[in-house]
Amino acid sequence: MIKIDLITGFLGAGKTTFIKKYAKYLIDSGLNICILENDFGPINIDMMLLDCLDCDKEMVSGGCDYDCHFRRFKTKLIQMALKRYDRVIVEPSGLFHTDEFFDALYEEPLDSLYEIGNIFCIYDFNTKNLSDEAKSFLASELCVASKIIVSKDEENKKLDTTYINEILNEFNSDRIITDDDVVYNNSLNFEELIKSGYHSSSTRKIIDSSNKFDSIYFLENKMSLEQIKEKAKILFNDKSYGNVKRIKGFIKDNDKWVRINLTNENFEIKNNSIGQEVFIVIGEDLNKEKINDLFML
Numbered sequence: 001m002i003k004i005d006l007i008t009g010f011l012g013a014g015k016t017t018f019i020k021k022y023a024k025y026l027i028d029s030g031l032n033i034c035i036l037e038n039d040f041g042p043i044n045i046d047m048m049l050l051d052c053l054d055c056d057k058e059m060v061s062g063g064c065d066y067d068c069h070f071r072r073f074k075t076k077l078i079q080m081a082l083k084r085y086d087r088v089i090v091e092p093s094g095l096f097h098t099d100e101f102f103d104a105l106y107e108e109p110l111d112s113l114y115e116i117g118n119i120f121c122i123y124d125f126n127t128k129n130l131s132d133e134a135k136s137f138l139a140s141e142l143c144v145a146s147k148i149i150v151s152k153d154e155e156n157k158k159l160d161t162t163y164i165n166e167i168l169n170e171f172n173s174d175r176i177i178t179d180d181d182v183v184y185n186n187s188l189n190f191e192e193l194i195k196s197g198y199h200s201s202s203t204r205k206i207i208d209s210s211n212k213f214d215s216i217y218f219l220e221n222k223m224s225l226e227q228i229k230e231k232a233k234i235l236f237n238d239k240s241y242g243n244v245k246r247i248k249g250f251i252k253d254n255d256k257w258v259r260i261n262l263t264n265e266n267f268e269i270k271n272n273s274i275g276q277e278v279f280i281v282i283g284e285d286l287n288k289e290k291i292n293d294l295f296m297l
Helices: 015-028 066-081 099-105 132-144 162-170 225-237 288-294
Strands: 002-009 033-039 056-061 087-092 114-124 147-151 182-184 213-219 243-253 256-262 267-272 278-284
Touching: 002 015, 015 033, 015 087, 015 114, 015 147, 033 066, 056 066, 066 099, 087 099, 114 132, 132 162, 213 288, 225 243, 225 256, 225 267, 225 288
Parallel strands: 002 087, 002 114, 033 056, 033 087, 114 147, 147 182
Antiparallel strands: 213 278, 243 256, 243 278, 256 267
16 A cells, blocks of 8 residues: 655645655655645645655646545545555645545545555744634644644744644644644654654534635736735735735746745745746735735736
């Protein structure tokens, strides 16, 4: 059976950055692996960030509703099983309930093709003040993860697990995160992580969720980096545009590709060897018309 790992994390936590390190360790160990990018959006920007890895990459993208997306996810895994990989790594959207992963793998024929290996939740050290719907997504990821991998802890501070456990308790999970469950991104030991496994737990879902999260894609937008940064400051601070959580993508600035990953707390900007002129605005209760007008040149 093929081992399958799930790497979760709320929007902008750093899943793709971790996967690049984790996948490199597996490849260097001689394993034939594939990375499956599993996203609800019509465009998957994270695929371009994985081009440096010498392994197969697949994508499930879009879907008019949950059932459609679920069927695409299962179909893709069945197709991938025919290639007899040693291990598959699944990176879902930051807005993901882990029930989908388990539901798919416990159904025929996937239950005879795959064996769940490790589940990790990448957790942004600066996470705070999440909405109820955001906490619902995060709770489902935290409760099944063998390890909580803390990112963006620049000052090497110890994570206070109180907020995490309050979220788990709020959504009726019996999981309690202890210091032993926490690993820091700057001190990863992959020989130990590979043996981590996962937890069997569950959380309460928001039954009447209005699915407030949404995204807007901008293709071939010719704004400069400085213009994008100025627009981002407006979006993060003016709630008439909605509750914008993240802006990510690629832009061409002075004839060079730049990768942007912007949140209200941190503007991460890095040069990139390749790219495509596309960026995404992600958030809750987005005023799409007003956001589109903001980015009109």
